[in-house]
Amino acid sequence: MQDRYRENETVLFGQEHRRREPESSGGRSLRYEDKMVMILTAAGGVAALDAQAVFYLMPFIATDFALGSSQIGMIGSAVLVGWAIGGLLMARASDRLGKRKPFLVAAFACFALLSGLSAAAMGFATLLIARILIGLAEGPVIPIKQAIVMVESTPSRRGFNMGIVQNFGAQLLGTLVGPIILIAVAQNAGWRWAFLVAGIPGLIIALLILRFIREPAIAAQAAPSPPSENGQSQRNGAHAWRHLLGNRNLVLCTLIALAAVAWFFVMLTFLPLYLIRNLQFSSSQMSLVMSLIGVAGVISAVIVPAISDRHGRRTAIMIFSAIGAIAPLGALYAGANPWVIGATLLIGCLMLGTFPLIMATVPQESVQPADAATATGLVIAVAQLGGGAIGPILAGWLADRIGDDTPLMLAAGLALIATGIAPFVRETKPPHRHDCAPTHPE
Structure with missing residues (x-):
């Protein structure tokens, strides 16, 4: 059945933005906005599951590697440090290039593959490096997916959409379901397999984003910042940071x-x-x-x-x-x-x-x-x-x-x-x- 589209003109951030929404011949199909929220909510859950996996698996890892308390603390904070750095740097790159989708696809593909590095860790040092790298890969997920939701959401439900996308999947899969799944895998097959179970869904999410999430129409080139005193854009270099x-x-x-x-x-x-x-x-x-x-x-x-x-x-x-x-x-x-x-x-x-x-x-x-x-x-x-x-x-x-x-x-x-x-x-x-x-x- 071929989808036909109707043009829906909305005003976002003070600019006109023409949105194509699918409408099946048999009636109204799932709106793109709803589909986007569903996919990005699942994406948040997968990212949270992978980021928090080390906390749930730490009793098994600490025994195998004979880790001390300070080493456990360092591994636990490694993802946070990588997340902070990767999120800020890649978010800025996304803004400068005016692209969202490629960064988001790359983030999920990278952390899924890096979960294999965690599974293959042979000791404290290699696991620490693996978790920092995973943090760097996952860091852009929240800033960039929320930038997509900001543009694509109906303004009257923007807060609701952004809340669902950031917290619902993360809490449901990362906090409630995640521990049950990962600990069961670790008990039956070992903690290395549990890391793989946590990471593989990232590849599925990357494919879903690649197939169903479109590049937002409003990007860097669509919204130039006001010029600074010397005539340069406020988004360039130090001017951008001073502005923010x-x-x-x-x-x-x-x-x-x-x-x-x-x-x-x-x-x-x-x-x-x-x-x-x-x-x-x-x-x-x-x-x-x-x-x-x-x-x-x-x-x-x-x-x-x-x-x-x-x-x-x-x-x-x-x-x-x-x-x-x-x-x-x-x-x-x-x-x-x-x-x-x-x-x-x-x-x-x-x-x-x-x-x-x-x-x-x-x-x-x-x-x-x-x-x-x-x-x-x-x-x-x-x-x-x-x-x-x-x-x-x-x-x-x-x-x-x-x-x-x-x-x-x-x-x-x-x-x-x-x-x-x-x-x-x-x-x-x-x-x-x-x-x-x-x-x-x-």
């Missing part, structure tokens, strides 16, 4: 993301230990309680961005950042009842739904379209290096000197810091009545 770093929303979102990512990784690192050592939970009780983080991530990926589409980005960020303090405070003050602590963790970790807003939606709505991927890459790079790598180190240092409850107090404080910064973010939600894109606040 002078953007109020971008700076504020970076600070919020720094606090939010630190909140998450501090809890992820120290909450399991606190539940077992201080509250005397069994391993199974701890595992059940911690799994609710993934449940909260899946739920929040839907409701928080949807709320931002109706009531504004700033409002959603403020409310759910404040709610984030409930998770660590519940562990500290709700007693030793797993059900009560699980409930506070489920509610508090709805803060995860703000991550797509502060890392992608607001930054990209605040800059020119040609700088969209760089904006997200910059926020993620600072958040991953500062919050993901330094946050747990600081929390551990405080715990050694003050007490075991200090990391969780720090996590609560970080959520409140994010809440305190959020009111200063300029609203970027597009007005529904015109269904058009917002201006770009500086």
